[in-house]
Amino acid sequence: EMPAPPARLGLCAACHGERGRAQIPGAPNLAGQKLDYLREALKQYRDGRRDVALMKAAIGPVSDAELDQLAQWYSAQTPVAASQP
Amino acid sequence: EMPAPPARLGLCAACHGERGRAQIPGAPNLAGQKLDYLREALKQYRDGRRDVALMKAAIGPVSDAELDQLAQWYSAQTPVAASQP
Numbered sequence: 001e002m003p004a005p006p007a008r009l010g011l012c013a014a015c016h017g018e019r020g021r022a023q024i025p026g027a028p029n030l031a032g033q034k035l036d037y038l039r040e041a042l043k044q045y046r047d048g049r050r051d052v053a054l055m056k057a058a059i060g061p062v063s064d065a066e067l068d069q070l071a072q073w074y075s076a077q078t079p080v081a082a083s084q085p
Numbered sequence: 086e087m088p089a090p091p092a093r094l095g096l097c098a099a100c101h102g103e104r105g106r107a108q109i110p111g112a113p114n115l116a117g118q119k120l121d122y123l124r125e126a127l128k129q130y131r132d133g134r135r136d137v138a139l140m141k142a143a144i145g146p147v148s149d150a151e152l153d154q155l156a157q158w159y160s161a162q163t164p165v166a167a168s169q170p
Contacts, residue, residue, distance in 0.1 A: 079164035
């Protein structure tokens, strides 16, 4: 069933929304994304293979366990079709 | 309304599915993803900022116009919640 919202969700929600619907241009939807893909992407933002300063800064202080919680939260969200508001 | 399936869809569908549902571990779902995000990701796979040899090889021979068609196709697909088969 739905995991509890992670403590640091607010950090991500500014751009990705609390339920994984992008809030700003350029940010991806995360709802229903594959968990293994989210984990790998986060790793690449952290180690710089994905060179996005904002993401590196955002996840810098976040523990691996919390990162995994955030990945699980977003993967568990129900995506909505783009056309809906 | 739904754009026509791009000619090169088969190239992407092997890993991302014809309608944007990941077919292999590690590949992301693309259905309903933000178009601007997909465009930027494709650019980064092409110029190597996202250093994924498989993606660079896959999109190498594809024209910008075709890449954009593929991004539009996947962005227009309806995502399904992860739990469904």
